[in-house]
Amino acid sequence: MDRLKTEQSNPRGIPQAKFIDRVESLLNPSTCTNEDVDQLLKECQTRLQQYKFMEENKRLALNGNKSKIPNITKTLEMVQYLKERKEEDDDEPLQTNYELNETLYSKAEIDVQNLDNVYLWLGADVMMEYPLDEAIELLTTRLAVAKEAVTVAEEDLEFLREQITTMEVNTARVYNWDITRRKGLAPK
């Protein structure tokens, strides 16, 4: 039934679109009816819709992953700075203006020389205490994972783009083939 299926797929299992090499391989020009052609066009449309739906979902997933990166980067920068500052031989406490609440800032001093641990928000109402180095390691790993997810999603989107193009060209070609066929049928 599904004559537009192929065996190939990309590494994430997104099926490759079938390229219709010759329309005649799917429709016999001497016996096919208008309904047969419509049926094929409909199948092409269904495939196209499926790909577009997948594209939309992937795009949402991509944006989700992309939005994680700035947060991780910000936290990582801060922890790295704390470590840098701790290693400097500077007895002065670190002065900050921190966000106490939205649009409300307050002053705080951090005794960097005696700061060993930071608390990372892990999500799901959990916060964990980490030594500076471990925090940097954890955040670096998370950043790499998020970046990798973005790369993969971008790859998938490009793959989907290609499959959509294949299906669009297929549709156009079946349509044109049908016009030629109908012209041939018209009484001379």
Add this chain to the structure above:
Amino acid sequence: MELLPEGQTNKTEVSWEDQQRINEFSKLINRKDQFEVELAELSHEKDYLDDLSLEIELLDDDEKVNYKLGDTFVLLRHSSVVTRLENDNLVLANKMTALENSIEVTQERMNELKNQLYAKFGQSINLDR
């Protein structure tokens, strides 16, 4: 990619190789758009940094500067802010050069594909906006 206008017929057969070229082209045109958006964002950021580098010169050397790290302002010595800005500027400039190169490479490949496809399909295909 659009359907051919009504009444126009397409006599050239599309082969699998052609299809792959068309696909690559449509992929690259999207990729290039993406790169250009990113580049525009970076150049915006560069403008800010440039302004900032100028402004910072006007400040008193002894005064501490509120420097935004993450979501918090950290009071930094003037000199270390200058170092940080220089560093940020360098990282940004490198990113921009890399993006500009990517855009150029993508454009070259697109031109190549364009020539091949126009040579075969002529009027039947439209690869320009």
